[in-house]
Amino acid sequence: MTTSRLPEPAAVPAAEDLLGGWIGLDPTIVGSGSIARAVQSRMEALGIADPAAVVSLARRDTAERDRLVEEVVVGESWFFRDPQVFSFVCRAAALRAALPGRPPIRILSAPCAGGEEPYSLAMGLLEAGLAADRFTIDAIDVSHVALERARRARYTANAFRNADNSFHDRWFQRDGQLSTLDESVRRLVRFSWANLLDPSFPDEPLGTGTYDVVFCRNLLIYLSPEARGRAERVLDRLVAADGLLVLGAAEPPIIRGDWLPAGDTSVFALRRGIRSADQAAPLRPAARRPEPSSPPRVREAAVADAAAPGPAPASSLDDVLREAGALANARQFATALELCVAHTRAAGPDPQLFFLMGMLHQSAGDPDRAEGCFHKTLYLDAAHDEALLALALLAAQRGDALMAEKYRQSAARILSRKASP
Numbered sequence: 001m002t003t004s005r006l007p008e009p010a011a012v013p014a015a016e017d018l019l020g021g022w023i024g025l026d027p028t029i030v031g032s033g034s035i036a037r038a039v040q041s042r043m044e045a046l047g048i049a050d051p052a053a054v055v056s057l058a059r060r061d062t063a064e065r066d067r068l069v070e071e072v073v074v075g076e077s078w079f080f081r082d083p084q085v086f087s088f089v090c091r092a093a094a095l096r097a098a099l100p101g102r103p104p105i106r107i108l109s110a111p112c113a114g115g116e117e118p119y120s121l122a123m124g125l126l127e128a129g130l131a132a133d134r135f136t137i138d139a140i141d142v143s144h145v146a147l148e149r150a151r152r153a154r155y156t157a158n159a160f161r162n163a164d165n166s167f168h169d170r171w172f173q174r175d176g177q178l179s180t181l182d183e184s185v186r187r188l189v190r191f192s193w194a195n196l197l198d199p200s201f202p203d204e205p206l207g208t209g210t211y212d213v214v215f216c217r218n219l220l221i222y223l224s225p226e227a228r229g230r231a232e233r234v235l236d237r238l239v240a241a242d243g244l245l246v247l248g249a250a251e252p253p254i255i256r257g258d259w260l261p262a263g264d265t266s267v268f269a270l271r272r273g274i275r276s277a278d279q280a281a282p283l284r285p286a287a288r289r290p291e292p293s294s295p296p297r298v299r300e301a302a303v304a305d306a307a308a309p310g311p312a313p314a315s316s317l318d319d320v321l322r323e324a325g326a327l328a329n330a331r332q333f334a335t336a337l338e339l340c341v342a343h344t345r346a347a348g349p350d351p352q353l354f355f356l357m358g359m360l361h362q363s364a365g366d367p368d369r370a371e372g373c374f375h376k377t378l379y380l381d382a383a384h385d386e387a388l389l390a391l392a393l394l395a396a397q398r399g400d401a402l403m404a405e406k407y408r409q410s411a412a413r414i415l416s417r418k419a420s421p
Contacts, residue, residue, distance in 0.1 A: 012036050014055045015068070023069060023142055024197045024227025028401045038071035066144060073143050077116040078161040080124070085246060088267045089213055090124040092244065096212060097134045105135040108211045108238060110196060110219075112139035115150025115189065116159055117215055119181060122188040123171050132188055138211075140194035147191050153181035196234050197227055210240040217268075218248035220255065221393050232256060245270045250389035253362035253370075261325065265356065315343065317350060324356060333364040351381035358390060367394050385414040 015035050016027040027035060042054045042064070058065040080086055093105045105125075109118040118139040125135050141147050156178060160168055172179040194201055196219070216235060220228050232255055239245050244262050246269045247255065259270040315323070320343040327336035340357045344350070358373030371394050377387040392407035 012039070014052065015039050015058075018055060018058055018065070019069065019072060020224055020227065022065065022197070023073070023195060024223040024231065025072065026222060026224040026227070026396070028396055028399055028404075035072065038068060041071050042068055066142075070143055070145050073111075073146075077113040078159045079116045079155075080120045080162050080164075080167070081116070082249075082266075082268075083162060083164070084266050085268065086120055086124045088263045088269060089121070089215075089244065089246060090128040092262075093125060093135065093213060094128040094130055097130055104133065105130070105213070106209065106211045106240075107135060107137045107213045107215070109137065109139040109189075109215045110194070111141040111143075111146075111216075112150060112191070113141060113143075113146050114155075114159070115139065115146075115153060115191070116155075117217070118150075118189045118191075119153065119185055121215070122185050123167055126185070127167075132184075135188075137189045139189050139191050140196075141191075142193070142195045144193060147193060150189075150191050153186050154178045155181070196231050201234060211238055211243060212240055213244045213246065214239050215246045217246060218251070220251045221248065221389075221396070228254070229256070239272070241272060243271070248389070249386045250393045253359055253390075254393065261328070265325070265352075265359070317343070317347065317353065321352065321356065324360070328356075328360055328363065333360050336360050349376065349380055351377045351384055351387075354380065355384065355387055355390075358387070362390070362394075367397065370394065383414050385411045388414065 012032050012035055015038070016025075016032070019025040019035065020027065039051050039054055042058075043049065043051060045067075046054065046057070046064075048054055048057075054068075058068045093107070096102060097105050107118075107121055109121065112118050118137050122137055126132070139150065141150075154175070155172075160179070168179065171182050171185055173182065174180075196216075214235060216231075220231060223231060235245060236257060245255075245259065246267075249268055252259075252261070252268055252270060255270070258272055260272070261267075262269040262271040320339060324336040324339050327333075327339065337357060337360050340353055340360070344353060354373045354377040358370045358377065361367075361370035361373060371391065374387040374391050374394075377384050378391075381387075388407045388411035392404045392411065395401075395404035395407060
């Protein structure tokens with residue numbers, strides 16, 4: 001017997017509890033409707049009319065539990081997503097690998113979805129001049145379906161969304177509507193099933209060694225606060241003392257511990273420890289955009305008159321972004337904000353500057369002022385996907401799942417347009 005009716009609301013919390021305990025999923029992020037549809041799908045597949053029985057079975061049977069997980073996890077990605085991130089990481093890896101006596105660079109992609117990310121890393125490292133024996137790439141995911149797709153390495157046009165797809169002709173062979181990755185790249189990535197939140201992680205086949213680079217993009221934003229803490233402790237064990245942790249656009253401000261920016265604001269890479277301001281990596285400024293006819297309404301008192309007339313700026317926007325980034329790296333958030341406000345008063349609003357101020361407020365533990373700055377960023381640049389993702393995270397943190405989803409959908413549409421040739 002099958003059913004097309006969504007399970008009763010009373011059955012959903014049990015599924016939420018199961019998924020939260022196993023993969024750390026925050027139901028306020030994905031929405032109860034998504035979890036209800038996942039339970040419904042398993043009801044229909046199993047021919048079971050009672051949703052509680054489906055959840056009970058998933059608790060007893062690990063295979064059925066994994067099938068329920070498959071209905072919920074999001075495995076969407078494409079090759080060289082955020083190409084500046086791969087350029088930064090591959091350059092850094094090539095420099096490290098060139099050091100005398102240096103062992104091969106170790107990289108982990110977790111989660112790896114359908115393999116687009118770890119394969120992009122392999123191609124990028126080869127093109128950066130690294131020999132295949134100078135690096136290793138491990139890739140893990142909680143989805144068996146995604147891992148099987150990754151091992152096949154056959155992709156539709158949807159996986160090639162970047163404007164620059166010159167790598168396609170070098171590394172792929174066309175087979176009708178699909179593109180198959182060359183074996184010389186496929187053999188450089190070792191795929192394994194693993195769950196970062198499993199108490200036994202890390203375990204074989206990964207071993208217990210640390211990694212020079214860990215990619216963990218857009219996982220933390222889907223986790224509950226408790227699960228996020230567990231995941232961060234695992235990441236802390238995995239990243240080498242001098243290693244890099246690469247996150248999604250909205251995630252650097254929410255991670256705890258002694259992490260600092262390792263590159264500019266578009267790279268989302270972190271490293272350990274404190275360094276002086278003059279050693280900090282510069283931030284990459286965005287191109288100036290036309291100013292609006294009237295300034296945005298300012299929520300926080302610190303920048304309430306940010307658009308008011310002021311003296312001519314003593315420094316260029318590039319210099320201010322660079323200096324503010326250095327101050328942020330040294331955890332001097334208040335001083336960095338003062339510098340940003342002073343430049344805004346003198347030179348007028350700029351979306352990249354307001355976005356940086358939002359990140360600074362968020363890092364300083366002031367989500368309300370951060371939200372105000374992200375809204376001003378969007379006032380000046382409605383296609384600023386990073387600001388939308390940051391707002392989605394803030395909305396989810398205060399329990400507004402509906403608004404968080406709206407922000408995420410808007411960011412996804414913008415990213416899709418940007419990725420189109």
